[in-house]
Amino acid sequence: MTEQTHFVEIRHAQKSFGTLEVLKDISLNVERGQIVGIIGSSGSGKSTLLRAINDLDPLTGGEIWLDGVQVNKTLPHRQYEIHINEMRQHVGMVFQHFNLFPHMTARENVTMAPKLLKSLYQAEADKLAEEQLDKVGMLERIDYYPSQLSGGQKQRVAIARALAMQPKLMLFDEATSALDPELVEEVNMVMKKLAEEHMTMIIVTHEMDFAASVCDRVLFMDKGVVVEEGPPSVLFKKPTQDRTRAFLRKHIEGAS
């Protein structure tokens, strides 16, 4: 295989669950600082692709490279565990349902992994928590438990938690889909701020407006393949494929 030249490189990704093929030979490159949006209806494989990048749903074929290292390389089980845990420390992930740890305060949610994996002292960890929670505008709620926060607040803490590991890449899996409409904006603001800081991000979303405003490039996926990709100005305004047009018509009308 050739040397990797892109920051994130997905080569011929293939994934099946039993006989069901959810990803069919997908290749994708992302450069450092780029923001890539993935859109598509549910069951299109967009979440599976995202979750394959940090090996939550391991591929059944193909390769994923991140910053010169292959994520899904073949190793004996024990070594692979060590390798993947190391890789995941560089990839932040934000989930649709936040997955905050309910038994920990916002501070503890943010500091748990850095303390455990980077052996930070309590004082350093506290400073880190304050910085990250300040960044997402949640500093005042630092000692609140998730049960005391709104959905948007939870998601902002979840973003801070991911950022605290100083990731090279952030993955967003429908980060605003579970939120009440009035809470979506506060999370989008945080994501926009990250975009301005040139964080590399891959964003699975169903919000076309948001994808259009922050992404450098948007992919439309359907039935396990990338149907069409391009800058949002092109993909949203002048899609070339029928399937893309049908999807966009439904979603942009549906939204308005």
Next chain:
Amino acid sequence: MGLDFSIIPKYVDIILLGVGWTVGITVAAALLSFVGGIIFAVIALYAPWLVRQPFRLIEWVFMGTPLLLQLFLIYFGLVQIGIDLPAFVAGIIGLGLHFAVYNSELIQTAILAVDKGQMEAARTLGCSRGQALRKVVIPQAVRAVIPPIGNNMIALLKDSALVSVIGVSELTLSAQRVIGKTYRPFEFYLLAAAFYYVINLCMEWVQRKIERRISISR
């Protein structure tokens, strides 16, 4: 023969000493059953097959036979293999293991019920499976089972009366000793029952306090 409660004050110190032992044995056995319950649950769920299966069999035996019978086995069995423990230690081990099995059942269910996303979130931060279990999944499972485990601990208090049968001088045996002297079983068993009832009420009160405290972090 009639009833005569006026002789109670004369022997109340013996009974109170018994209360002290009952509380001590209950607390010690409760701690053992809690820690043991977590360890058993992890073994039952995650140990290799060869360890897990015999272990499940032992759990099944513990759940299918009376505690009193198990106490006899532990007390006399240990003597037979040359370990001569004081009766109260055998009692604590017997009670502790018995309830550890029941706690383990609760904790296993709770671990399996912790949302899959919690494990995923910890893994995406770079935690190993073991770290994720230890820091994220098990603490949540333990919080979820605190109310039913509290009920088990209250049951443990009442079952601690059984260790009187292997000669531990707790509340029940203390009452028996006094009755041996006074021939007043009704009065002194009733007194013992009253003490158990009060300890029981205290435990229920503590249980409610704890439940209220943890409700926010669930």
Next chain:
Amino acid sequence: MDIDLMLKVYPFFLEAAWVTILLSVLTAILGLICGTLGAAARLSRFALFRFLGAAYVSVFRGTPALIQLFILYLGGPQIGIQLDAFEAGVIGLGINAGAYMTETIRGAIIAIDKGQREAARTLGLSSWQATYKVILPQAARLMVRPLGVNLNMLIKATALVAAIAVVELTYTAQRYIGSTYKPFEMFLLAGILYMIIIYVTGRGVAWLDRKVQIT
């Protein structure tokens, strides 16, 4: 393991197992009666009954069954109650089990009561009719499984009567441990018999549960 010894004494264990079964059956019947009365009292319109029901549950669940047995069997004669050990065992354990069953039965009724009573009343049924025609039939289904748990606990609790010298399984095991110094073998004999009784009962409850769920 001393198999010869086990073979020699197992007939005595079998005999004792019948006593345990008889104890369990009688205790379960008395427990169900007490539990039904207790639940009726706790759900009564009259505050006095509700209080008595609650006190029954609280006191009998709040103190050790062993002490209750001792009060009844050893203290009973002082207040004019003369029972033999077996009778005292059945009555003592039955009343104790009844306290637990009260909560089971009450729980099932409350679970159904909420919407169903209103629905029945709006159709014009009286309170009694609503209870008998609508709530109880549904609650009965809900009770089977938790009453099965009560029954399981009750069977194991019959071991307590060993402490008042009723010759059932645990007492037999205890006696043979004392005379043979083979605790493991004796435990095994008694334990297997207990597990058979509990297994069969459990299957019976599961069967009944399936049966009432279909209808």
